[in-house]
């Protein structure tokens with residue numbers, strides 16, 4: 354039983370190690386985190402609803418998850434194919450495409466949520 358909890362503890366430790374490594378090594382990851390902080394601040398300022406918080410949290414999670422998978426795929430591709438190879442390039446481009454789709458989706462969700470709040474703020478002046 355003791356080793357069961359130790360294994361679960363180690364799994365969390367390795368997962369946080371991966372997260373930490375993505376934040377430290379990937380400039381894009383830091384940009385996503387900055388954007389997420391901006392969204393959270395805007396959400397607090399505009400007092401968005403619970404449902405809107407859920408959509409914003411889902412969008413932030415989607416983008417960060419996509420970026421971590423992208424980093425994992427890039428790292429594995431560099432290991433397997435350090436030399437130039439069209440398939441390695443295609444693999445990296447596909448992973449980058451997934452991040453782009455997630456980021457565009459998150460931007461659309463953010464615009465749909467925040468534009469009406471901004472319009473209200475402008476109208477109230």
Ligand SMILES: Nc1ncnc2c1ncn2[C@@H]1O[C@H](COP(=O)(O)OP(=O)(O)OP(=O)(O)O)[C@@H](O)[C@H]1O
Pocket residue numbers: 379381427434435436437438439440441442443445446449
């Ligand atoms: N081994 C390779 N063989 C062929 N093309 C490659 C290879 N490595 C990279 N490329 C091409 O160069 C592009 C940029 O590769 P790189 O490894 O710099 O990824 P990146 O997406 O710029 O990484 P980061 O997210 O760190 O900025 C890839 O998307 C791919 O088109």
